[in-house]
Amino acid sequence: MLARIHSECLTGDALFSLRCDCGHQLRSALERIGAEGSGALLYLRQEGRGIGLHNKIRAYGLQDCGADTVEANLRLGFPADARDYAVCAPLLRHIGVRRLRLMTNNPAKTEALSAMGFEVVERVALPGGRNSHNTAYLDTKADRMGHVFDAAGEFAGTRP
Numbered sequence: 001m002l003a004r005i006h007s008e009c010l011t012g013d014a015l016f017s018l019r020c021d022c023g024h025q026l027r028s029a030l031e032r033i034g035a036e037g038s039g040a041l042l043y044l045r046q047e048g049r050g051i052g053l054h055n056k057i058r059a060y061g062l063q064d065c066g067a068d069t070v071e072a073n074l075r076l077g078f079p080a081d082a083r084d085y086a087v088c089a090p091l092l093r094h095i096g097v098r099r100l101r102l103m104t105n106n107p108a109k110t111e112a113l114s115a116m117g118f119e120v121v122e123r124v125a126l127p128g129g130r131n132s133h134n135t136a137y138l139d140t141k142a143d144r145m146g147h148v149f150d151a152a153g154e155f156a157g158t159r160p
């Protein structure tokens, strides 16, 4: 089953902010599911990588003063990524999914699902919509959070 496990991002998903890649990835995932004719999208209420909207906005303030997205979380007393994917297990079981072709550039997400007993048979890269506002954010995700950006994810060759 082609699947997207998407972390809530009010600013990117609903307000079309360009400082992250969330909205672009959400739309890309839905387009792929539409093109394929079937698939699943789990929309997880874990705004701001699990620290909530208020704290994400505080983290944006620190980033506006020079911190990167990881450093900003740490300075606020949070881990770089506070998400928990446990809720995916009953949701996926409910819709009868055990094997996934997961649309993500984030290896931690793949590992979390594998650890819960799901078989990720393929990682499907998602374009992030690199632009002048999210370049530093995407580079930090690659350099400090292990996100994989490849040709299908449109980043190969575009990073300095």
Ligand SMILES: Nc1nc2c(ncn2[C@@H]2O[C@H](COP(=O)(O)OP(=O)(O)OP(=O)(O)O)[C@@H](O)[C@H]2O)c(=O)[nH]1
Pocket (backbone or CB within 6 Å): 005, 006, 007, 008, 009, 010, 020, 021, 022, 025, 046, 047, 048, 049, 050, 051, 055, 056, 059, 060, 063, 069, 073, 103, 104, 105, 106, 109, 126, 141, 147
């Ligand atoms: N704390 C914090 N959260 C952010 C920031 N920018 C985006 N987010 C949140 O990050 C989450 C998305 O995480 P990402 O790391 O961008 O992407 P991912 O879902 O882990 O990986 P993909 O599956 O490849 O999209 C959403 O919950 C956003 O609200 C930021 O600067 N700080």
